[in-house]
Amino acid sequence: MTYDVLFDLGLAGVLIAIAAGAIFARGSFVSLVLFMVYGLLLAIVWVRLSAVDVALTETAIGGGVTGMLLLGAASRLRATKGSAVKAGFPARLAAGALCILVSIALGIVVYALPEVPPTLAPIAKENLASSGLGNPVAGVLFVYRALDTLLEKVVLLLALAGVWSLAQDQAWGGMPGLRVYAKPNSILVFLAQVLPPVGITVGIYMFWAGANRPGGAFQGGTVLAAMWLLVMMARLREVPAIDTLWVRQLLVVGPAIFLLIGLLGFVFADSFLAYPPDHAKPLIVIAEAALTLSIGVTLALLVAGPPERMRQ
Amino acid sequence: MNSATMFGYCGAMLVGLGLFGLVTNPEILRKILAFNVLGSGVFLLFGVIARRGAAAGLGADPVPQALVITGIVVAFSATAMAVALLVRFNKETGEITMSSDAPSDSGRSEERR
Numbered sequence: 001m002t003y004d005v006l007f008d009l010g011l012a013g014v015l016i017a018i019a020a021g022a023i024f025a026r027g028s029f030v031s032l033v034l035f036m037v038y039g040l041l042l043a044i045v046w047v048r049l050s051a052v053d054v055a056l057t058e059t060a061i062g063g064g065v066t067g068m069l070l071l072g073a074a075s076r077l078r079a080t081k082g083s084a085v086k087a088g089f090p091a092r093l094a095a096g097a098l099c100i101l102v103s104i105a106l107g108i109v110v111y112a113l114p115e116v117p118p119t120l121a122p123i124a125k126e127n128l129a130s131s132g133l134g135n136p137v138a139g140v141l142f143v144y145r146a147l148d149t150l151l152e153k154v155v156l157l158l159a160l161a162g163v164w165s166l167a168q169d170q171a172w173g174g175m176p177g178l179r180v181y182a183k184p185n186s187i188l189v190f191l192a193q194v195l196p197p198v199g200i201t202v203g204i205y206m207f208w209a210g211a212n213r214p215g216g217a218f219q220g221g222t223v224l225a226a227m228w229l230l231v232m233m234a235r236l237r238e239v240p241a242i243d244t245l246w247v248r249q250l251l252v253v254g255p256a257i258f259l260l261i262g263l264l265g266f267v268f269a270d271s272f273l274a275y276p277p278d279h280a281k282p283l284i285v286i287a288e289a290a291l292t293l294s295i296g297v298t299l300a301l302l303v304a305g306p307p308e309r310m311r312q
Numbered sequence: 313m314n315s316a317t318m319f320g321y322c323g324a325m326l327v328g329l330g331l332f333g334l335v336t337n338p339e340i341l342r343k344i345l346a347f348n349v350l351g352s353g354v355f356l357l358f359g360v361i362a363r364r365g366a367a368a369g370l371g372a373d374p375v376p377q378a379l380v381i382t383g384i385v386v387a388f389s390a391t392a393m394a395v396a397l398l399v400r401f402n403k404e405t406g407e408i409t410m411s412s413d414a415p416s417d418s419g420r421s422e423e424r425r
Contacts, residue, residue, distance in 0.1 A: 008315040012322040019326055019349050022335035042352055045319060049363040051370025054355075057381050061388050066348060073395045074341055079408045095335040103328030106381055110360065112319035112401050119365030120375040136370055140378035152382045159389035163396040218385060302392040305399065 008048055013277030015041050028074050032067060039063030052214035053137040056206070060222035068229070069303050072179060075214025133281060134212030142217070142284045146273040150262060153255045153291060156298045160251070164242055167306040173243035176301065180235045199227040207292040211281070215289040217254075221295030228300045242307050247297065255278030258287045316411045320360040326353030338409040340398045344391060351387045 019042060020035035031307045039062030121136075128139045141149045151228035167174070181188055203223035208217030231237050240247050261283050262273040275283050330350025334343050358376045365373030402408055 005315060005318075012318060015322060016325055016329070019329050023329050023337075023342075023346055023349065028339065031342060031345060035348070038349070038352075042356070043324075045356065047358060048315065049319060049359045049360060050375045051359055051380070052378050054359065054384070055378050057351075057384050061384050062348070062352060066388055067362060069392055069395050073399055076399050076409050077341065077402045078406065079402075093410065095332055095407050099328040099332040099335070102331055103324045104358065106324035106327055107321050110317060110324060110357070113317075113320075113361070113364065117361070117364035119367045119373045121365055121367040121370045123371045124374045125370060136374035137377050140374045140379065145378055145382075146323055148382050149379075152385050154415060155386050157371075159393050162393045166396045166400045169335050218381065240346070257338060299388075302389070306396055 026285040036067035056219040174307040174310040176304035178304040189234045196227045217291040221292045225295030225299035254291035257290040316363040323353045325354030
């Protein structure tokens with residue numbers, strides 16, 4: 001028991017130190033690498049909090065895709081004029097005091113949490129059987145809070161539309177400006193040939209197992225996105241132009257099928273996004289399968305960025 | 313003090329750290345990064361509340377967990393959008409910071425947007 005507490009204390013200490021390093025580091029590159037380490041450490045914290053689903057999401061997003069997105073941006077930025085004017089000492093002091101106050105206030109909230117914590121776990125567990133799922137988090141995501149999940153996918157699509165809309169006019173409909181490193185016989189090309197079969201299997205398994213164990217459409221989709229990005233960066237496959245029909249179809253197929261199943265709920269069950277009692281699990285798995293594909297494509301294209309060059 | 317509460321204090325400190333980076337660092341990329349640290353601190357507070365709500369044989373309350381997963385996805389969407397804005401801003405103005413000392417330049421690019 002004491003070892004557990006010691007481990008957690010050490011973990012929290014390292015986490016804070018790495019986060020501070022990422023915030024205070026001088027160079028952007030150092031800061032970004034620390035941020036990715038931070039994401040992975042945070043995933044361990046989530047495991048310690050018995051939230052393995054969140055841990056998987058945090059590893060995939062916090063440690064992986066966000067880090068890649070920021071690194072990609074850092075390599076594209078060119079400071080042609082203007083140097084970083086740091087805030088003056090009094091301003092930093094005031095900001096520091098404000099931030100410490102915010103932290104203390106939140107700390108007091110944590111300290112003052114009610115003795116008997118409110119929980120929805122028993123209700124979620126009780127009603128889980130009727131959905132046919134074994135993973136309570138998947139149950140909450142796809143049954144009780146299905147509207148959140150649907151809208152979350154729409155947010156992803158909206159973000160992609162926003163990213164694309166930043167393209168210059170002449171590049172519209174062209175290919176995203178993902179940096180490719182096409183050196184034949186490099187380690188990257190080797191990895192891009194060896195990893196995808198394994199990664200795609202893992203991604204599909206994560207979605208499939210997500211019904212009963214930690215995992216799910218989002219985590220699986222992120223792994224698929226990573227594999228696709230790897231292949232594109234090694235230039236084994238070209239980045240597709242954003243007006244390609246199959247790209248557009250894959251982007252919308254997940255949310256569209258989920259929405260369709262939701263609408264069928266009006267006819268075959270009581271309300272929007274309600275599932276008929278005997279067919280809940282197959283319907284959820286179909287929606288999740290389509291969502292996994294769409295999420296993979298959306299995430300990869302979000303990382304690839306706005307279109308920059310026309311199709312050759 | 314149990315582990316969950318301890319991670320709660322940890323989350324509170326992360327929020328403060330992230331906020332500090334967001335306010336003081338003039339580089340936009342670093343602001344986006346700090347914003348993500350801030351967000352993860354908030355998520356961690358959710359996680360602590362989920363862990364405290366462990367019941368019915370579950371290690372943690374699944375409802376806050378599901379909310380956090382949705383939150384992480386939405387935070388990523390916002391980050392991707394912010395990064396795209398930053399890259400375009402940099403292409404237009406050649407700057408990587410939001411410094412209040414150069415109002416003429418950044419002001420003009422804001423208008424163009």
